Amino acid sequence: AAQWLGVLKTGAWLRHARHANRCAEVLEQHLRRIDEVEIMMPRQANSVFVRMPPAAIEALQARGWHFYTFIGLGGARLMCSWNTTERAIEAFVKDLKSCLA
Numbered sequence: 001a002a003q004w005l006g007v008l009k010t011g012a013w014l015r016h017a018r019h020a021n022r023c024a025e026v027l028e029q030h031l032r033r034i035d036e037v038e039i040m041m042p043r044q045a046n047s048v049f050v051r052m053p054p055a056a057i058e059a060l061q062a063r064g065w066h067f068y069t070f071i072g073l074g075g076a077r078l079m080c081s082w083n084t085t086e087r088a089i090e091a092f093v094k095d096l097k098s099c100l101a
Contacts, residue, residue: 016082020046023080023089030093036100040075048078052096059099065092 007013024046031037031050040049051074060067068077080089 017046020080020082020084023084023086024048024078026086027078027080027089027092030089031096034093034097034100037096040071046080048080049075050078051075053100056096056099060092060095063095063099065095 028048038051
């Protein structure tokens with residue numbers, strides 16, 4: 001419980017949440033520019049729900065990207081966290097575009 005007390009006392013939980021939410025917003029902005037990707041619902045926090053071609057999902061997973069696909073054919077939940085970087089977002093988007101080509 002000590003680590004939780006520290007996170008709460010220092011406000012780190014809020015900084016981390018804001019960072020994760022901002023990264024999800026950046027990810028969503030990139031994904032909206034890709035015709036083959038559909039944003040399934042409005043982003044409200046640190047996740048982006050998308051629909052994309054199943055072949056792209058398989059190719060991304062084969063490249064080592066991990067995300068949930070429990071929401072129907074082509075549906076995926078992309079999560080950002082306290083340690084997500086813009087470099088990682090850019091790498092994911094680059095790989096996605098490559099898988100769609």
